[in-house]
Amino acid sequence: MKCRFCFATFQDLGQGDLPKGHLPREESVEVVEALAGAGFNKINFAGGEPTLCPWLPDLLRRARELELTTSIVTNGSCITPEWLDRVDGCLDWAAVSIDTVDPAKLKRIGRSTRTGPLSEADYLRIMDMLKERGVHLKINTVVSQSNKDEDLARFIADAQPERWKVFQVLPVRGQNDGLVDDLVVTNEEFSSYVSRNRYVEALGVVLVPESNDLMTGSYVMVDPAGRFFDNVDGTHTYSRPINRVGVNSALREISVDPDKFRLRDGLYD
Numbered sequence: 001m002k003c004r005f006c007f008a009t010f011q012d013l014g015q016g017d018l019p020k021g022h023l024p025r026e027e028s029v030e031v032v033e034a035l036a037g038a039g040f041n042k043i044n045f046a047g048g049e050p051t052l053c054p055w056l057p058d059l060l061r062r063a064r065e066l067e068l069t070t071s072i073v074t075n076g077s078c079i080t081p082e083w084l085d086r087v088d089g090c091l092d093w094a095a096v097s098i099d100t101v102d103p104a105k106l107k108r109i110g111r112s113t114r115t116g117p118l119s120e121a122d123y124l125r126i127m128d129m130l131k132e133r134g135v136h137l138k139i140n141t142v143v144s145q146s147n148k149d150e151d152l153a154r155f156i157a158d159a160q161p162e163r164w165k166v167f168q169v170l171p172v173r174g175q176n177d178g179l180v181d182d183l184v185v186t187n188e189e190f191s192s193y194v195s196r197n198r199y200v201e202a203l204g205v206v207l208v209p210e211s212n213d214l215m216t217g218s219y220v221m222v223d224p225a226g227r228f229f230d231n232v233d234g235t236h237t238y239s240r241p242i243n244r245v246g247v248n249s250a251l252r253e254i255s256v257d258p259d260k261f262r263l264r265d266g267l268y269d
Contacts, residue, residue, distance in 0.1 A: 001049065001077065001111050001112060001113055002110045003097075003109060003142075004109050004180060004183060005109065005176055005179070006175070007171075007176050007180075008175065009175050009176065010223060011174070012174045012175070013224065013225060027226060028226070029058065029059065029062050031226045031242050032062050032068075033066065034243065034247050035068075035222075035247060037247070038247035038251075040220075041067075041068060041069060042068060043068045043069070043070060043071070044070075044071040044072065044073065045059065045071070046072070046073040047073070047074075050072050051072070051079065056072070060072075060091055061087070063090070064089070064090035069093070070090060070091055070093070071091075071093035071094070072093075072094050072095070073094075073095040073097060074097065075118075076118060076123060076126040076127075077118065079126045079129060079130065081129065088133065091133075092135070093135065093136045093138060094135050095139065095140045096123065096137070096138070097111070097139075097140045097141075098123055098139050098141060099141050100147045100152065101152075103117050105147060109183065124158065124159060127159050136162055138161050138162065138164070138165060139164050140165045141164065141166050141167065142167045142168075143167065143168055143189075143193045143194075144169040144183035144185060145184070146183060147193075148190070148192070148193050149193075150193070151197060152197055153196075153197040153198075153199055156197070156200045156203075156205055157200060157203050157205070160204075160205070161205060163208060164205050165208045166197070166207065166209045168185060168212050169184060170212050172234065172236065174235050174236060175235075187212075194209045208264065213260075214263060214264045215231075216230075216231050216234075217230060217231070218256070218261045218266065220251070220256055223238060226241050226242050226243055227240065227242065227250065228242065228253065229254060230254040232255045238253075238254075239253035240253065
């Protein structure tokens, strides 16, 4: 899938930053170990699509050995019983990215594989598999011009995730330039979507809205080269590599706002 609004494409990485596209397995494990050693207690693997990484199960297992709460964000296309066997016992949470269940809209925003978008039944089947394995379920929804007028709460009620994160589509220079422009929504349009779908809370689902303001600067993020990065200035700013300078030194080179982290309900599990 190539979602048009993805703000983590890392097309700005040069050969000097990362000659092979991402850290090799051994160095990726070292980053996980460094984060745990520095006192982090939760780790989330996102993408792109993290399940395409052949050693993601190894990273999850090592993180779990280090007593980190583990999580992934996935489009669901690679979640199979065989893959779940590989991560059995070391995956605590899975966030499935579902912006709409309208096939035409999924194609327009790029959330579609070569064989087409996942269907509503596909999404429900994938989430059932995760829950059957004891994995806590979240759904992530990006609100854009393609879906801003929808009522998705009926589908959410059928899926019954523990948490539903609703994001305002985020433009980031150097990541989704030229692709996201016609998908941007105003703060008012985003708030309207949240209000329209808020009745899902009465069904026991925790709804967590994240506006552009709450998203920027409220995450501690690591890029494919093993560097912290932030997006507080509307583009990515990178630290030096964690494996080279250490977690604390690298963390001082980017901006993270703890108050925004708490405001977006980042403290759970």
